[in-house]
Amino acid sequence: MKGQILDFSIQAGGLISSEDGKRYPFKNEEWKEQGVPTRGMKVDFDVDEDGQAVAVYKALGASSTGGVATVLQNASQTRNENGQLSLFALFLETLTKRYAQFSGRASKREFWGFALFSAVVEVAILFVAGIMFEINESLGSIFGLLYWLFVIALVIPHLSVGVRRLHDIGKSGWWFLIVLVPLIGPIWLIVLCCQASVNEDNQWGGLPEN
Secondary structure, eight states: OEEEEEEEETTTEEEEEETTSOEEEEOGGGBOSSSOOOTTOEEEEEEOTTSOEEEEEEOTTOOSSOSHHHHHHHHTTOBOTTSOBOHHHHHHHHHHTTTTOOSSOOOHHHHHHHHHHHHHHHHHHHHHHHHHHHHOHHHHHHHHHHHHHHHHHTHHHHHHHHHHHHHHTTOOGGGGGGGGSTTHHHHHHHHHHTSOOOSSOBTTBSOOOO
16 A cells, blocks of 8 residues: 555654555554655555554655755654654754744753754854855855854744743743843853753643653
8 A cells, every 4th residue: 555654753653644545553663664754755555454554665766855845854853762853853843843932841952952953054154154255255255144144043043942941940931031141141041951851740831752
């Protein structure tokens, strides 16, 4: 049979939407390809007597790369061996789905994953800008402009994920303003953001899954 992946996690297995309109769950061991199946991937599979999908393979002719949108979509669904979203997937989720979400909670992994990849992209753009400037000043100026546009675009998600990180340790988002205190403020905020999650529901929501 043919279908496409609706969901998959290393712990719980996956779910396939079939061409016959039905949905078939499958166990991890029934995935017969290398790598992790991603949402939207086209697959071929059989169905056993219990209605479970078995012998799940990537469909012949299914693109493993696709366009930029497909690659980003696949990357946003990548999970580690514990079933958690990867740091890069958390970065993409924060940058897109939670761009200006100040409510709720953010785990240490989400906060530092976003901080890490933001810094990596910024450094990469600056590096390319430096090379381009040596080749052609106009090209260097364009990449310099791209750098500042990227930095400005990240202001809101940096604030929102920071506020949600504070919520996760049981503090009001207004604590983020301590960053304005000279010298000690930024250090204090970093220390707060390194603290472990409150291991229970609080007034800002449930314990983050990732």
